[in-house]
Amino acid sequence: MTQTRRPMPPPLKMPAPGLWRRTPPAIFPPIFGLFGLGLGWRAAGSVIGDILLGGVTLLFLFALVAYLAKPLRRPGVLIEEMRVLPGRAGLAAASLSLMLMAASLAPIAPRLAMVTGIVAFGLHLGLVALLVFVLRRAPPEGRVVTPVFHLSFVGFIVGGIVANALGYPQVATWLLWSMLLPAGLIWGISARQLVQRTPPAPLRPLLAIHLAPACLFAIVAHDAGLEAAAMGFSAVAAVIFAALILSLRWLTQSGFSALWGAFTFPLAAFASALMLVSQPQSIPGLIGLGILFCATPIVVIIAFRIFKMWASGTLAAKTNAAEA
Template identity: 45%
Template sequence: MFKLPQKARFGEQTPPAIFPPIFGLLGIGLAWRRAEPVFQAPPAVSQLILGAVSLLFLFALGAYGLKVIRRPAVVAEDLRVLPGRAGLAAMVLSVYLMAAVLLPMSPRAAGAVLLAGLAGHAALVWLVIAALLRGPEEQRQVTPVWHLQFVGVIFVPLVAIPLGYTGLSRFIFYGAGAFALAILAISVAQIIRRDPPPPLRPLMAIHVAPFSLLGAVALMLNERLPALIFAALATAILAALLIRARYIAAAGFSPLWGAFTFPLAAYASLMLALAGAGEGEPFRFAGGVTLVAGTLMIPAIAVKVMQAWAKGGLAVKTNAARA
């Protein structure tokens, strides 16, 4: 008897690639919160962005959760491919940003979400290390995605410091800083030896994010000189990427363009934080420019990625596992 093809179930092949642009949207919403004392921006702007994006993140998280419930092995399978590793890292780090979103409204809820993020991040790191040890040697090559997996804990102090965990935050700051510098140095050496293939070049933008976060955390720890040093390093990396923009984007639009989103938001936040701390007009100008650029660019990338997800092509393009 002839059978009709079975209709795909919702969430059956949710691609992790949906999370980097959502991560960027949360970041630009928090950047607008930083802009409130610097530019007297109305709080309604950040509240509107963060409210809408929080709902989008919860929807995406639910869709991926359905996939995992149906077949838990999909997580390990998604970690075998670079878009999956980047996407799952962005998913976990977005939980930290959700804690930052909740912080002004409910410190207790923010602390609970922060702990959930730490648990999820620890599980992700364990799975990534297991995949690296079991997988082929070429998968063990250092990539910018390592910043998200192994340095992403630098997001924790953004919430932990206001909650009073200064000692823990200082420990994370120094540890994450050492890892970030090591990953950058190895990545630069690899680029000198061999050009990355055009489709993977957008991932180079990720290098801006950890140093922007390190600068912001240093400022929160009242470490002015390290904050300015990390700001200078993040600026140098961003400038190098802008100079080589045609080289970076040579392959045209792809889901990996999500890697452009959260670094830009993180850099805008750092510049606005420095401006708010009274470090001078150049930081205010840089913060304003990157905030506007991020507000225009990040939603545009997110819309294209979400459209690809809705049409069913994103999972295929990024080799997402099926439940």
């Protein structure tokens, strides 16, 4: 007598993931770079700047909505994001992108730009407080100073661009001088680290972030009427830029990754700094315009490839994005 087999139980159905439960913060650094590119073209007096800024604003708002779906479901994801470098860089770039959006709105909607700038500044302050909270509870290896610290602790200088655009050079000047100390400390500690040990190849693109503060200092100083300071900061930026160019093969040794988003904003900011600080027809001004021409396809391609990784679902896994 044959024994009848019991039917197999139906396969266990896993709950379908909700929309945008694992949106990676790594989508924001290339958007930050695209905003910088748009402001650079605006500084060059080209209509390309306004067109680009309009498109990037829509892209940023979409990315922001996609990311906010995570902390709205589970606020604890913000702490988890802060524990990894791509998360720290991405969240800082998000609030800084909101500041640059305010700067782009200043000529056409100053009241909206002011409200946006204040919200962005407050958001960045909250993220820095959260980062300090995470760092105090992290193991020693999790508290190592990295170039990403510039985005968090020196990123307030982006507010100087907004302040100048809205006609408050005194605020911009105060931000400029107050950010010199944290920038100097991060530069100094990072220089000592480079002498003591070689950073791993996958993390080397983050070194490009060291260029951003010098460029932003030059831009803010110029717009606030501090021409001598602007020239000095642009010279510092030129030295850092030259060092990065000479080390480009070493910086990109590990191949393309989401951390290449760190190249985008510093490149655009350096072009803007050269054009603003120099006369339009001078050699430095023409070099800045040439760098802007070269930076445009580079920044766009890097942003496209990172967003392609997001669309394919690989970006979250490769950057250890938290899940709501």
